Amino acid sequence: GQSLEQPSEVTAVEGAIVQINCTYQTSGFYGLSWYQQHDGGAPTFLSYNALDGLEETGRFSSFLSRSDSYGYLLLQELQMKDSASYFCAVRRTDSWGKLQFGAGTQVVVTP
């Protein structure tokens, strides 16, 4: 089976840096993805790591270490609009297209 663990909530001030960790137990996966979901909205894709290392997309970066069964999403220069839930997800190897999501991390940005 597969499970992904994330912290339930992180609070930080505007301009700060936040790191959301995702540890997983899985028998095999193609890559680790991150999605953002604002309250009442649809999840939107942020980043994907197929290989170990860092992927940078503007203020957001994502990291994967398969040997450590660990990844993280880094949010830099936090803005109020970054207040949302963030989910890590793995693409299952048993069937292409299926995503399994972590429980999600609520990020609260304060002034």
Add this chain to the structure above:
Amino acid sequence: SAVISQKPSRDICQRGTSLTIQCQVDSQVTMMFWYRQQPGQSLTLIATANQGSEATYESGFVIDKFPISRPNLTFSTLTVSNMSPEDSSIYLCSVEGQGVADTQYFGPGTRLTVL
């Protein structure tokens, strides 16, 4: 990117009734996915809908409770049958991104409340 619409956006239903949720995509896609998100929780995959074949259901979800149709490459429906308050959730459809590494696009969701 893919633009996905869902109908209805929300509904309040009585116990024992059924609701059909529609999902329309602006491009042809092979697979469409239906997820459930209970309040404050993560997304759980219900089933995968392929055009021209039966939907494949995840563990814990059955066709009698969540029948799915996929009449063409841009449209799918999910029915929540014989509803109970435990079915109160947000139901989302999604599709694979075309040519974009490991992206899934989600519809806006249908917020269902069962009384």
